Each structure stands twice: as C-alpha cells, then as structure tokens.
Amino acid sequence: FLAGRRALVTGSTSGIGLAIARALHAEGAEIVLNGFGDSDEIARLRQEMGGAPYSGADLTNVSGVEEMMETAGAVDIVVNNAGMQHVSPVENFPVEKWDAIIALNLSSAFHTARLAVPHMKEKGWGRIVNTASAHSKAASPFKTAYVAAKHGLAGLTKTLALELAEHGVTANCISPGYVWTPLVENQIPDTMKSRGMTREEVMNDVLLAGQPTKKFVQPEEVAALAVFLCRDEAQNITGANYSMDGGWTAK
Numbered sequence: 001f002l003a004g005r006r007a008l009v010t011g012s013t014s015g016i017g018l019a020i021a022r023a024l025h026a027e028g029a030e031i032v033l034n035g036f037g038d039s040d041e042i043a044r045l046r047q048e049m050g051g052a053p054y055s056g057a058d059l060t061n062v063s064g065v066e067e068m069m070e071t072a073g074a075v076d077i078v079v080n081n082a083g084m085q086h087v088s089p090v091e092n093f094p095v096e097k098w099d100a101i102i103a104l105n106l107s108s109a110f111h112t113a114r115l116a117v118p119h120m121k122e123k124g125w126g127r128i129v130n131t132a133s134a135h136s137k138a139a140s141p142f143k144t145a146y147v148a149a150k151h152g153l154a155g156l157t158k159t160l161a162l163e164l165a166e167h168g169v170t171a172n173c174i175s176p177g178y179v180w181t182p183l184v185e186n187q188i189p190d191t192m193k194s195r196g197m198t199r200e201e202v203m204n205d206v207l208l209a210g211q212p213t214k215k216f217v218q219p220e221e222v223a224a225l226a227v228f229l230c231r232d233e234a235q236n237i238t239g240a241n242y243s244m245d246g247g248w249t250a251k
C-alpha cells in the first residue's frame with residue numbers, strides 16, 4: 001500500500017530503524033537509508049532494499065541533516081529514529097555527550113521536519129513517525145540527556161501534529177520500553193559501573209524490572225506499528241504517543 005511513497009528512515013543501519021525500513025520496503029515504499037556501519041554491510045542492505053539511496057551523514061550536526069535531506073530528495077514519510085544513549089550520574093555527565101544526545105535524539109527531528117514538510121504540504125499527504133521511548137513519558141536516573149531529549153521529542157511531535165493537521169500530514173511517536181538492540185546491549189557495561197551490578201543483575205533487576213511482561217520488545221513489533229501509522233486508515237491518528245513497553249508506563 002506504500003507503492004509510490006518515498007520513506008526516509010534515520011538510523012536505519014541497525015536495530016529498530018533497520019526493522020522499520022525493511023517493513024516499509026515490504027509494503028512497497030522506496031527507502032532512503034541513513035546511519036553508520038560497515039560499508040559492505042550497508043551495501044548489502046541497500047541492495048536488499050531495491051538499491052536504496054543511502055546517506056552516512058552524522059545527524060548530530062545541522063549540516064549533516066541538511067546533507068542527508070539533499071540525498072533523500074522529496075520524501076513522503078520521515079521516520080526520525082537515529083538515537084544514542086549515555087548513562088552517567090549528572091555530576092559526571094560529559095557535556096559533549098549532553099550536546100550530542102540533544103542534537104541527535106531531538107534537534108535532528110526538528111531539522112528533518114522543517115526540510116520535509118514543504119513537499120508533504122504540497123502533496124497533501126505525509127507521515128512523520130518518531131521513535132521516542134518510554135523515557136519520553138517517565139524518567140530513570142543517570143539518563144539526563146536521553147530523558148530530556150525524548151520528552152522534547154514528544155512535545156515536538158505534538159506541535160507538528162497541530163501545525164500540519166489540515167494538510168494531510170500526521171506526526172506521531174512510538175515509545176518502546178526496552179527493545180533488544182545494540183543500543184541496549186551497549187549500555188549494560190556503564191549501568192553495571194553506575195550501579196555496581198553484574199550483567200545479569202542489570203538485565204533482570206534494571207532493564208526488565210520495569211517491564212511487567214518481563215520480555216524485551218522486538219524491533220519488528222515497533223516496525224509493525226510504524227507501518228500502521230503510515231496507512232490511510234491512520235489519517236486521524238496524529239499527535240499520539242504510543243507506548244509499546246510491556247506495561248512499564250502503566251504503573
């Protein structure tokens with residue numbers, strides 16, 4: 001049902017973004033890939049997704065976002081998914097990490113929106129899907145930048161929804177709990193250090209402790225919701241922030 005639609009998915013070389021790109025491609029969308037990674041692996045992904053254009057731009061810089069948007073051309077669907085995490089007590093939180101996380105997890109979504117919206121308005125159809133997080137609704141200690149950026153992303157999404165409501169363009173957030181991806185796996189060592197725990201304690205007593213289902217969300221589950229939000233039946237879903245967190249934020 002997405003034949004003829006062009007979809008940019010940021011951070012689509014790994015994890016959730018890759019699952020979303022694959023799912024949109026399976027529905028017929030032309031995909032534009034972005035993210036870092038091994039060049040052979042990226043070449044393989046491009047081929048897998050019908051010779052998809054790719055931008056390796058670093059989205060922590062405004063110029064990187066602009067460069068990516070030039071490569072992407074006019075896009076009908078933007079999935080702002082690229083993100084990173086850093087775990088540290090506030091007094092030791094590296095200032096450059098704060099700046100980079102706000103730039104990537106929040107500001108890059110503002111920049112893609114401002115650059116993509118003119119075409120969407122002209123067409124009278126568009127979809128902005130933002131990978132937020134349970135941390136757009138609730139906080140956890142030692143994640144100041146991430147929690148601040150994701151709360152900001154939820155606010156940005158609501159504002160876009162209102163501004164674009166009469167133009168056939170929707171803007172929504174998907175807010176997963178812990179999804180089993182490299183991002184989660186890579187924060188285990190720092191959390192072990194911050195909390196003085198073993199790997200097993202971090203997985204069971206920190207990560208899954210807050211997730212009543214006691215299961216990691218799978219990237220394909222997030223992708224299925226992203227696909228639904230791109231359907232015409234979802235035209236009246238806008239400004240929403242959907243939790244997919246095994247009940248975490250129900251508590």
Ligand code: NAD
Nearest residue numbers: 011013014015016035036058059082083133178179181183
């Ligand atoms: P991941 O680390 O597997 O993938 C991140 C992607 O972003 C990769 O493609 C990476 O190359 C890209 N990226 C990183 N820095 C970038 C930069 N400066 N410029 C451009 N691209 C960059 O992570 P993931 O778990 O798939 O996370 C994707 C999104 O989902 C993030 O926004 C994350 O905050 C959010 N999220 C993840 C979880 C989880 O548990 N994994 C939970 C909630 C929300």
